[in-house]
Amino acid sequence: TRVRPSSKRCAVIGGSGFLGRHLVEKLLERGYSVAVFDIRQSYELPGVTFYQGDLCDKEALRPALKDVPLVFHCASPAPASDDRALFQRVNVQGTRTVIQACTELGVQKLVLTSSASVVYEGADIKNGTEDIPYAAKPMDYYTETKIKQEKLVLQACDKEGGLLTVAIRPHGIFGPRDPQLVPILVDTARRGKMKFIIGDGTNLVDFTFVENVVHGHILAAEHLRPESPLCGKPYHITNDEPIRF
Ligand code: NAD
Numbered sequence: 620t621r622v623r624p625s626s627k628r629c630a631v632i633g634g635s636g637f638l639g640r641h642l643v644e645k646l647l648e649r650g651y652s653v654a655v656f657d658i659r660q661s662y663e664l665p666g667v668t669f670y671q672g673d674l675c676d677k678e679a680l681r682p683a684l685k686d687v688p689l690v691f692h693c694a695s696p697a698p699a700s701d702d703r704a705l706f707q708r709v710n711v712q713g714t715r716t717v718i719q720a721c722t723e724l725g726v727q728k729l730v731l732t733s734s735a736s737v738v739y740e741g742a743d744i745k746n747g748t749e750d751i752p753y754a755a756k757p758m759d760y761y762t763e764t765k766i767k768q769e770k771l772v773l774q775a776c777d778k779e780g781g782l783l784t785v786a787i788r789p790h791g792i793f794g795p796r797d798p799q800l801v802p803i804l805v806d807t808a809r810r811g812k813m814k815f816i817i818g819d820g821t822n823l824v825d826f827t828f829v830e831n832v833v834h835g836h837i838l839a840a841e842h843l844r845p846e847s848p849l850c851g852k853p854y855h856i857t858n859d860e861p862i863r864f
């Protein structure tokens with residue numbers, strides 16, 4: 620007989636990453652047991668079972684998602700890798716595979732980490748709502764695949780007893796163990812290379828503290844029900860005010 624999945628079980632695809640690990644730690648704090656699926660294992664924690672594999676491989680995903688009602692998908696190749704084939708394979712094809720695996724295994728909820736850049740077209744956005752259409756000309760290929768990925772996940776939302784989906788759109792994320800944003804800024808400044816200004820110095824950019832991003836993911840997961848307005852919707856997530864550079 621099939622074991623009824625406990626509502627406090629979940630899986631985090633990309634749980635070895637910067638955001639993923641913060642999410643895992645908060646989920647443990649809230650009493651969840653967590654399965655992490657990632658191509659690398661970067662830590663060990665009580666309450667976490669690690670499954671190492673490529674999310675493009677459905678057979679590898681299966682054991683991690685089995686008997687799990689809730690899945691977070693926050694895996695992606697690093698934007699800086701600039702590898703088009705890899706972005707397409709992991710973010711688009713791989714996300715299709717994740718959705719198929721969730722559907723086949725009877726997962727109830729899928730929460731995607733998307734990106735606010737899916738609506739960015741070069742002009743500042745202040746107090747932008749989720750009604751802004753996807754960028755017709757995304758700023759780079761990574762973003763192009765994040766748009767395709769988000770569409771796939773949101774379109775997979777099936778309120779009639781199937782998989783429920785929602786997407787969270789942070790922009791820059793900062794916080795403890797951030798591997799890229801702040802370390803690269805500090806390193807560049809130390810080397811005396813922060814002498815370039817793109818634009819006239821008034822461009823807006825948004826950074827969100829990692830714990831707020833995590834909080835947004837967990838709220839979305841816990842409020843996602845067939846009758847809730849969250850179904851199949853994206854949500855921008857930010858701190859209070861954008862920072863002016
Ligand atoms: P990260 O690189 O720290 O973590 C990503 C994780 O995904 C890594 O552990 C990596 O091993 C894993 N991964 C990559 N390819 C995989 C594959 N094929 N199969 C299994 N695992 C794979 O990145 P992050 O900053 O934690 O980003 C997490 C998510 O948040 C991503 O979807 C990213 O697009 C999104 N995001 C990040 C930022 C930011 O500022 N960091 C901003 C907006 C959106």
